[in-house]
Amino acid sequence: MHEIRKRHPKGWRFLFVPFKRSRIMSTEQENQVTQTLERLHQAASVSDVEAIRVEALGKQGWISQLMKTLGKMTAEERQTEAPRIQGIRARVADAIEDRKAALEAAELEARLATETLDLTLPAPDAPRGSVHPVSQMMDELAEIFADMGFSVATGPEIEDDWYNFTALNMPESHPARAMHDTFYFPDPAPKGGKMLLRTHTSPVQIRTMMRDGAPLRIIAPGRVYRSDSDATHTPMFHQVEGLVIDKGIHLGHLKWTLETFLKAFFETDDIVLRLRPSYFPFTEPSVEVDVGFAIVDGKRVLGGSGDAPGHAWMELLGSGMVNRRVIEFAGLDPDEWQGFAWGLGVDRLAMLKYGMDDLRAFFDGDARWLQHYGFSGLDQPTLSGGVGAKA
Numbered sequence: 001m002h003e004i005r006k007r008h009p010k011g012w013r014f015l016f017v018p019f020k021r022s023r024i025m026s027t028e029q030e031n032q033v034t035q036t037l038e039r040l041h042q043a044a045s046v047s048d049v050e051a052i053r054v055e056a057l058g059k060q061g062w063i064s065q066l067m068k069t070l071g072k073m074t075a076e077e078r079q080t081e082a083p084r085i086q087g088i089r090a091r092v093a094d095a096i097e098d099r100k101a102a103l104e105a106a107e108l109e110a111r112l113a114t115e116t117l118d119l120t121l122p123a124p125d126a127p128r129g130s131v132h133p134v135s136q137m138m139d140e141l142a143e144i145f146a147d148m149g150f151s152v153a154t155g156p157e158i159e160d161d162w163y164n165f166t167a168l169n170m171p172e173s174h175p176a177r178a179m180h181d182t183f184y185f186p187d188p189a190p191k192g193g194k195m196l197l198r199t200h201t202s203p204v205q206i207r208t209m210m211r212d213g214a215p216l217r218i219i220a221p222g223r224v225y226r227s228d229s230d231a232t233h234t235p236m237f238h239q240v241e242g243l244v245i246d247k248g249i250h251l252g253h254l255k256w257t258l259e260t261f262l263k264a265f266f267e268t269d270d271i272v273l274r275l276r277p278s279y280f281p282f283t284e285p286s287v288e289v290d291v292g293f294a295i296v297d298g299k300r301v302l303g304g305s306g307d308a309p310g311h312a313w314m315e316l317l318g319s320g321m322v323n324r325r326v327i328e329f330a331g332l333d334p335d336e337w338q339g340f341a342w343g344l345g346v347d348r349l350a351m352l353k354y355g356m357d358d359l360r361a362f363f364d365g366d367a368r369w370l371q372h373y374g375f376s377g378l379d380q381p382t383l384s385g386g387v388g389a390k391a
């Protein structure tokens, strides 16, 4: 327009041309505004509105292009054109906002209408998992022994025969090795010897002494494996190992510790223990620990001496003073450090405590059995609340 005015400095065209051009343009733009407003009115969704917004106000949108033309105008032209174009932009932008808000509100309404929840309906079935009695027992044992200053140690289930046998004073030719019905792996151990599934939790004694030195008070719960299967034996079962290493430790400490544990575990002070001489390669002397019980109405009731009339003894666990050689194998000086240890069958103890008669059912995964014997996740064993309490 600047050029036109220059080429026709005083003619009628000066007045006419710019007037005509802007008239034509503004009519066109007015039509486009009307069309846009009409399309907005008909837009059925927020995404339709968004498409219209991009067409008009997006980077390449027609209103944005229109805004750019302002830069090329004379100051004079801009004075009339700028408010007009900005007016167009404001009208379209406002209309877009309004339509978007209206559609969003309608979409929310529709969603709320479909997502109503009838709070008077009965609750759906809750998932019915339960805590396996073996897990529960392990937690009970950890709770009781933690109170006596023991910590929980663990070791690998895939062991080598040095930890599982040799360091526990069972050299290769030792007859006790044969008694363990061991599952061996075909490949040799990295440092020589054989790899196997640990046959007891006792190798954790060695690993812990070698790692932490002395003094020590640990229990080591875990899975163990033997090639054996009947109503009271499964190829995998659970043990809890115990180990105390300190100075001046003797059999009296062993007896007091196990007695205190069993009183807490069976929740009765009426516990009578019998230590019966036995043999384990890793303890010297070795004892088996029996507990006295009576049979009342066909059920075993703990308490009293097993020698009393109507009473009997029940074997609970193997135990003894840690053999000097074992302390040596673990890198400690047996003249300085002594200790006692025990090994307890967790599954068997659970059978006793809860009156189950077939060990195999522990590992069948039968939902009815788990429902009956399992515990709720809320049955946390605590000494204050009673370790055997069922919620």
Ligand code: DAH
Pocket (backbone or CB within 6 Å): 199, 200, 201, 202, 241, 242, 280, 282, 283, 317, 318, 319, 320, 341, 342, 343, 344
């Ligand atoms: N490890 C033995 C077993 O599995 C149990 C055992 C007996 C562990 C006496 C001990 C112990 O720590 O002192 O048959």
